[in-house]
Amino acid sequence: MGFYMETKQKLRKLKHTLYNDGLGVIMLGGWSVLKLVMSVIGGGNIFDYANAEIDEDNLMLVKIFTYIFLVLGIIIIFFVHYYIGSRAMRVGKKDSKKRFFLIPTGFICIITLLSSMLSIAALKDNIDDLDTLSISLILDIMLSFLLLDIIVSTIRVGRLQKQIIAKEGE
Amino acid sequence: MQEDFHYYATYCAAFLAGYSHEESLDIAYSAQFVDLCSRTFLSTIGAPLDAATTQLQLELMDARTDIIGLQDITRIWASFHFLPKDLYAIKQRRTRRYLNKYRLICGPNGELVRKTIELAKDKHLQSVGIAMHVLADTWAHSYFAGTPSLVINNTDYDFYEIFESEDDYSERIIKFRHSASAPDDLDNSIYTNSLSQSTENSIMNLGHGRAGHLPDYSFARYKYVPAWGEYKVIEKDNPSDYFKAFCQMVYAMRFLRGEAAEFVLDTYAFEEVQQHEDIIKEIIHKRQLNASEDWKKFGESLSGTEIDDFDLGRYSEEYKNASQDMKDNTFLGKFIQGAIVHKGMVTNEIYKSKNILAGFSKEIFTFKEQE
Numbered sequence: 001m002g003f004y005m006e007t008k009q010k011l012r013k014l015k016h017t018l019y020n021d022g023l024g025v026i027m028l029g030g031w032s033v034l035k036l037v038m039s040v041i042g043g044g045n046i047f048d049y050a051n052a053e054i055d056e057d058n059l060m061l062v063k064i065f066t067y068i069f070l071v072l073g074i075i076i077i078f079f080v081h082y083y084i085g086s087r088a089m090r091v092g093k094k095d096s097k098k099r100f101f102l103i104p105t106g107f108i109c110i111i112t113l114l115s116s117m118l119s120i121a122a123l124k125d126n127i128d129d130l131d132t133l134s135i136s137l138i139l140d141i142m143l144s145f146l147l148l149d150i151i152v153s154t155i156r157v158g159r160l161q162k163q164i165i166a167k168e169g170e
Numbered sequence: 171m172q173e174d175f176h177y178y179a180t181y182c183a184a185f186l187a188g189y190s191h192e193e194s195l196d197i198a199y200s201a202q203f204v205d206l207c208s209r210t211f212l213s214t215i216g217a218p219l220d221a222a223t224t225q226l227q228l229e230l231m232d233a234r235t236d237i238i239g240l241q242d243i244t245r246i247w248a249s250f251h252f253l254p255k256d257l258y259a260i261k262q263r264r265t266r267r268y269l270n271k272y273r274l275i276c277g278p279n280g281e282l283v284r285k286t287i288e289l290a291k292d293k294h295l296q297s298v299g300i301a302m303h304v305l306a307d308t309w310a311h312s313y314f315a316g317t318p319s320l321v322i323n324n325t326d327y328d329f330y331e332i333f334e335s336e337d338d339y340s341e342r343i344i345k346f347r348h349s350a351s352a353p354d355d356l357d358n359s360i361y362t363n364s365l366s367q368s369t370e371n372s373i374m375n376l377g378h379g380r381a382g383h384l385p386d387y388s389f390a391r392y393k394y395v396p397a398w399g400e401y402k403v404i405e406k407d408n409p410s411d412y413f414k415a416f417c418q419m420v421y422a423m424r425f426l427r428g429e430a431a432e433f434v435l436d437t438y439a440f441e442e443v444q445q446h447e448d449i450i451k452e453i454i455h456k457r458q459l460n461a462s463e464d465w466k467k468f469g470e471s472l473s474g475t476e477i478d479d480f481d482l483g484r485y486s487e488e489y490k491n492a493s494q495d496m497k498d499n500t501f502l503g504k505f506i507q508g509a510i511v512h513k514g515m516v517t518n519e520i521y522k523s524k525n526i527l528a529g530f531s532k533e534i535f536t537f538k539e540q541e
Contacts, residue, residue: 005402008403009400009401009402010401012328012395012401013400013401016326016401093327
């Protein structure tokens, strides 16, 4: 098979991968939201996060602010994942040339990897929670892999498209 | 393929091969009947359900997709509509499970085509018709398999229709929709296809459902990325394939009439068809949903006799009214025998290749031994 056809074949495969990676990131955005909710509401007193002195006078106010920040956190986390995923899907399906989304992708990837390392460290001290921590670790690793794959595949797609344009120009 | 080719074009090919008008009608009827002989129909006439050569949409909706159900579906569709090209095809680094499906991919000029034609030798005209249907479909339904499989039969949104003339070449992206009642819009390349289903064995992934009716339009030229192709683009040239299918049918029927010593694959009756080539190519290239009128006109000009329109119930009463020991001598009785024999042959060949997707098979005797 000629170089041109092989390149187009590789490009098709990478774009298909990008599309699926983007879809995966959007879905795993739901997992990140769930993690936040579980860690704030599920583990201990929610007001520990408020880090404020609570008395009868300001109890309602603290509750309101805590929940507001929780909702904001959910929206931001989901929005970031949706943004990254949808941009990756656009590159995969519609040949989008926009690459700014790679910056938040890299950022979230680093955070997720750090979170994974913390989970591993936490495993030593929380053997009772082995099942939940393991699952959390697996999903975090999966998300990191998808984000990394989006970065690598997007760069490769760009390179292959340039090669094809150069070949078509000959 | 659809009625225009299976009925009318097969009639024309049979006549050009040397059959009489009546014989050509019987062959054409049988060829078209393969697309309609469902279990529902057979139960209405009290015929053995094993002879089913197709499944209606409603039957497929109710079909099981466990291993037993899949084997039943595969036996019918791989035998009559998607004859496998190479049951021993090799693809590196693939599991046995994948290879079983990959080896069912349909294509022309496979070993099974030769066996199909030879099986119809010295048999009733109904067997000839069945063989012609199967042969023709190997051209139209190439690159799809007669088993429900996402990893083989799926396609993606990269689907283009090709328009090429002597001076011009262009491509238009094909839009698929899921509206069984709306006719395909040829002017805007909007076609109906089956719903995308991510389940491997969903009925939506049977045959060429994901490509809609495109393989059945003789005028269509298109390119797409099949799921089995590792992201390679396949270009399908239906006008060329349909013409070869027609010429190969003429050649095959000349062999079946005894005018050729053997049936050789990749051989076509181009010389016999030559004087009609322009008309045939005009019909094939004409952009229309159904070419029956044109083929019928051509057939009537060949034979000088009117061709009866296809009537599903034409021979039903004869079969129903015949006594039990005389049913095999009726038109439908002969078709049923031919269908069961052909299905048995294909199922056996698939089983012999160590592929269980068409179920188990035991070879009791061959026809040569019986004689």
